[in-house]
Amino acid sequence: MKIPVLLLCSVVAVTCAVKVKRSRRFPKHFIFGTSTAAHQIEGAWDADDKSESIWDFLAHNNPGAISDQSNGDIACDSYHKYKRDVEMMRELGIDSYRFSVAWSRILPNGLADRVSEAGIAYYNNVIDEVLKYNIQPMITLYHWDLPQKLQDMGGFLNPLIVDWFADYARVVFDNFGDRVKTFITFNEAAQVCHDGYGSVTKAPMLNITDVGEFICAKNLILAHAKAYHLYNDEFKPVQGGSCGFAIAVGAAQPVTDSKEVHHAVELFNQFQWAMYTDPIFSKDGGFPKELLELVAQKSAAQGYPRTKLSDFTEEEKAYIRGTSDFFGVNHYTGVIVTGWKPAATSSMAYVEIGRTQDKDWPQAVSYWLRQMPKSLYIALNVIQKRYGDVPIYVTENGWSTREGIEDDERVDYYRDALEDVLDALDEGIDVRGYYAWSLMDNFEWLAGYTERFGFYEINFDDPELTRIPRKSAFIYKQIIKTREIDYDYQPESYVMSIDAGH
Numbered sequence: 001m002k003i004p005v006l007l008l009c010s011v012v013a014v015t016c017a018v019k020v021k022r023s024r025r026f027p028k029h030f031i032f033g034t035s036t037a038a039h040q041i042e043g044a045w046d047a048d049d050k051s052e053s054i055w056d057f058l059a060h061n062n063p064g065a066i067s068d069q070s071n072g073d074i075a076c077d078s079y080h081k082y083k084r085d086v087e088m089m090r091e092l093g094i095d096s097y098r099f100s101v102a103w104s105r106i107l108p109n110g111l112a113d114r115v116s117e118a119g120i121a122y123y124n125n126v127i128d129e130v131l132k133y134n135i136q137p138m139i140t141l142y143h144w145d146l147p148q149k150l151q152d153m154g155g156f157l158n159p160l161i162v163d164w165f166a167d168y169a170r171v172v173f174d175n176f177g178d179r180v181k182t183f184i185t186f187n188e189a190a191q192v193c194h195d196g197y198g199s200v201t202k203a204p205m206l207n208i209t210d211v212g213e214f215i216c217a218k219n220l221i222l223a224h225a226k227a228y229h230l231y232n233d234e235f236k237p238v239q240g241g242s243c244g245f246a247i248a249v250g251a252a253q254p255v256t257d258s259k260e261v262h263h264a265v266e267l268f269n270q271f272q273w274a275m276y277t278d279p280i281f282s283k284d285g286g287f288p289k290e291l292l293e294l295v296a297q298k299s300a301a302q303g304y305p306r307t308k309l310s311d312f313t314e315e316e317k318a319y320i321r322g323t324s325d326f327f328g329v330n331h332y333t334g335v336i337v338t339g340w341k342p343a344a345t346s347s348m349a350y351v352e353i354g355r356t357q358d359k360d361w362p363q364a365v366s367y368w369l370r371q372m373p374k375s376l377y378i379a380l381n382v383i384q385k386r387y388g389d390v391p392i393y394v395t396e397n398g399w400s401t402r403e404g405i406e407d408d409e410r411v412d413y414y415r416d417a418l419e420d421v422l423d424a425l426d427e428g429i430d431v432r433g434y435y436a437w438s439l440m441d442n443f444e445w446l447a448g449y450t451e452r453f454g455f456y457e458i459n460f461d462d463p464e465l466t467r468i469p470r471k472s473a474f475i476y477k478q479i480i481k482t483r484e485i486d487y488d489y490q491p492e493s494y495v496m497s498i499d500a501g502h
């Protein structure tokens with residue numbers, strides 16, 4: 001008797017679970033958007049008075065570093081084709097568009113002695129065009145494209161970057177803040193400092209392990225805080241918007257429930273991202289304690305006369321704490337953490353944390369990207385557990401394929417990720433919006449044009465750079481329109497149109 005009853009119960013439970021899942025909706029005011037970044041889409045690298053950014057400089061002087069020897073000189077040519085881009089946003093029906101402005105286009109000298117009229121005019125055009133169709137612009141001030149002239153003066157290793165960035169931020173707030181109500185100072189500090197200064201995977205490829213990364217981290221966080229205070233004190237009272245920080249948070253799941261593995265997960269989170277966000281969002285401010293201790297121990301063992309990472313002063317801590325109106329999270333994938341084996345010889349505790357990805361998780365074209373089950377849900381949970389009820393925007397989330405408009409893997413990825421958002425919302429996590437990466441294929445940094453993240457495909461050999469909607473574009477459009485995820489929905493044809501009201 002027992003077995004059939006149990007069986008029946010589980011069948012009912014499964015059916016109910018599926019039903020509940022399917023009827024869930026995104027709240028009315030939930031924001032759906034797409035994200036891009038200036039260097040990845042604009043092209044027109046030397047139009048008018050624009051100067052070279054570190055990515056222009058890298059691609060021009062070290063083309064072998066980019067996997068297809070390409071560059072962002074033309075990219076999607078959004079500098080000239082922005083009206084078509086906005087038309088695509090209307091086709092998708094998005095509520096908001098996240099894009100970045102190029103420092104070297106706005107301030108060709110890097111310093112704020114001269115503001116480019118052409119640069120300001122271009123971004124005014126983009127902002128006005130999206131607003132015409134009721135799409136809210138969200139601006140990232142820095143998405144990895146430092147003016148090369150500032151790199152020549154040390155870039156993020158020079159403490160003066162704090163003032164340089166605040167001067168630049170003033171120009172951006174002053175010119176665009178009347179119409180733009182959400183600003184993000186930095187996109188992914190860890191990728192700027194770790195990949196660009198501590199390694200060779202992003203410009204300026206300095207490879208100054210630990211030391212360079214940590215100097216960059218302190219200066220970048222102070223630059224963020226200064227720009228936030230400027231906005232908060234001088235612009236917010238008049239313009240009424242918000243200003244925040246966006247960081248990449250990968251999911252980290254413990255392989256077992258042991259204390260040791262949980263500790264390894266915590267260390268992994270600290271080194272991967274919390275080092276950049278604890279100073280801003282934690283109650284006490286400053287860098288994570290364990291991380292500071294580990295770096296101090298390693299530094300001593302390696303013969304350094306002082307630690308490679310000292311904490312902020314009490315005054316700095318107070319200045320930095322609370323300087324973000326929301327948590328911007330870029331999320332793509334995750335790992336299973338297996339443990340931590342400290343080794344006296346290695347320079348960074350980070351590399352000693354054992355982690356793996358499951359071979360059964362679907363693999364994207366990007367080597368680092370696998371679809372880990374529930375990964376966005378895990379990331380959103382960790383953020384809320386760590387910092388409490390901070391408003392969260394998913395500022396990036398996406399999947400890479402090769403060319404081709406039949407992108408079922410991307411469709412699967414987005415549906416799963418959006419289920420994770422619904423699960424998080426069900427639990428009361430304050431997720432306000434979701435920006436998919438990316439509106440269209442674009443220049444994927446060191447991977448050039450070999451990895452495609454777009455809802456719209458671009459053939460970069462076609463001089464017209466025609467944008468063609470992929471299957472995923474129709475699926476995203478349907479989700480936005482109905483505010484729910486319908487697994488049975490299939491586009492009838494691949495012909496796009498703009499719905500009434502967009």
Ligand code: PNW
Pocket residue numbers: 037187188191248250330332333368396437444453
């Ligand atoms: C993002 N991770 O970076 C960038 O912000 C975009 O410019 C880029 O095009 C996009 O990813 C796709 O690569 C990432 O830890 C940072 O998994 C970190 C991770 C992934 C992407």
